[in-house]
Amino acid sequence: MTDKTANLANLDKEGLSLKSVSLWQITWRRLFKRKSALLGLGILIVLVFIALTAQWISPYDPYQVLIGIEDVDMRQAPCIHLLGCPKDQPQHIMGIDGNVRDQFSRLLYGTRLSLMVGLTTVSFAIIIGTILGALSGYFGGWVDNTIMRVMDVLLAFPSLLLAIAIVTVLGPGLINALLAIGIVSIPAYARVVRSSVLSVREMDYVSATRALGGNNFDILFKRIMPNALTPLIVQGTLGIATAILDAAALSFLGLGAQPPTPEWGQMLSAERNQVFTAPHLVFYPGFAIMTTVLAFNLLGDGLRDALDPRLAHTSK
């Protein structure tokens, strides 16, 4: 036995590599093989970079009204020197908005807000949804019934309508809008987590942990949850896109971010009557929303494929 062990250890040193690869690493590698997911990831990296460095890369202060500072008009069309705009005019690559502010700077700052909206609402919803879903999936019985019926009630309303109702009660404003969107998206996560906990808790390794003397809390949150995370990650990534859209919609309706906050939905809403006279003021924020949502959706779809358990052991 010892001989054999020694031999094997030698073999091992000689090149039979035993480098361990976790499931997450496998997923990561598989994600990198998907062009669309990579595109989404790429756009996201750019967006995050913009959000982090907005204060340095934006040419103007997003709140600064340029009347009397520069010779510009309200809703002036973009002026880009490279494309032939006279050099003596100040350069505004996305034009000037209705309050004579630099649209480009506002758009850059808007990235910050949109990503923040997406991340905070989804984290909020995931934390609460996961706890509720995990408890109801693990314990079943009346716990399950109580929690899931409440979730059903929440799901019975169209999500935006419910969010509007919540904001109406709490009062308009960005924080309240975040809260509303967060609450509205809890049921989706609770359901996803519940269903995966239901299937994972029947696995042999859960009984094995129980046979080792693990308590319910450890078993549920340390041993079951890591295995139930896959669909949650996908749902979360796609959920960020929805949350950003919802936040933009609420702001568009005047219930979210209030002027002069540079928020994409709010920027759209402020200039919506000028679609024909100053299309650039509606186009750019709309395009920004679309790009961000698209990026999250592409990444989410890629993750779903990469995390698919049916492919788990086929291509390492």
Add this chain to the structure above:
Amino acid sequence: MACETHLTRVWLILVSNEVERVVTKNNAAPLLEIKHLKTHFFTEDGVVRAVDGVDLQVFPGEVVGLVGESGCGKSVTSLSIMQLISAPGKIVAGEITFEGQNLLELSEKEMMKIRGDRISMIFQQPQTSLNPVFQAGDQVAEVFRIHQKLQDEEAWEQAVELFRMVGIPAPERRAKSYPHEMSGGMAQRVMIAMALALRPNLLVADEPTTALDVTIQAQIIQLIQDLRKEVGAAVILITHDLGVVAEMAERVAVMYAGQIVEMTDVISLFDKTFHPYTQGLIGSIPVLGKVKERLEVIPGSVPNLVDLPPGCRFAPRCRARMEYGLDLCTKVEPQLIEYQPGHQVRCWLYQDTEEYKAPLKDRG
């Protein structure tokens, strides 16, 4: 050892181990005593009487085999000992005394302290019994964290030490492997390491070798044997493989449809079998060197545990019943009686009543 076939292995081992296997007449108190255990599952189709009145004693340090077909209640018995029966199953009657404590009276919290520490378990499917998202070493270390409240590093070192003990090559590196990178045999070694980590007094091995191929089976059995001696644990070995039983067990209980039908030491089990069911089981093992057109079979299959036949549960499949023309079998249930010293059997062939004379009462 690997190249020998089944039954020759059985007999060789029986003979060679005989000296070692001093059947200790235990005067000591049993480590585990199961009395009239009944575990039923309340399903939509009716009450499944998976374990229906099992009595079993396990003495310190001995290996008890629990043998039977699939669905005869072996695994449910073991899960009942661990108290891991979940709804719709329920232990409806009986007593499980372990080290003087009735486990059925303990709270879940007290039971948690016993599981993995005083009683531990090895499962049938080693690869699915390991959590796929954690490194194998981490899962072994978990045992130390739960029961001994060790810190991560210390627990990890202990785990690596255990990997070495169960003969895993390159333990430091292997501890960092994930379950999907391990073979079945290696995964089972990890499970054994986990089960024996805290030197339990009782190890419940639920078909530890069933999912492994034959060469690995032999290694795993040897490993369990060696470590068992080192740790001094008693083992309840659940299996349907009589070869494994012959190799490891000192006493054997044969289960059929939720009941123990025969119980004796392993030598008498193969030497002078009393119960027709056990005879059928042993008769159905191929014997090397004996030319047979067909292997013997036990006709029929295990009865539906929801709708058990009245009388003896084996009666509908029993050849002896036909041979001796016994009517009582289909009407009244026989009791588990001590037919010979240390050899219990549940069959009307051996049991008298006031108005009934058993045909084989005085033979054997």
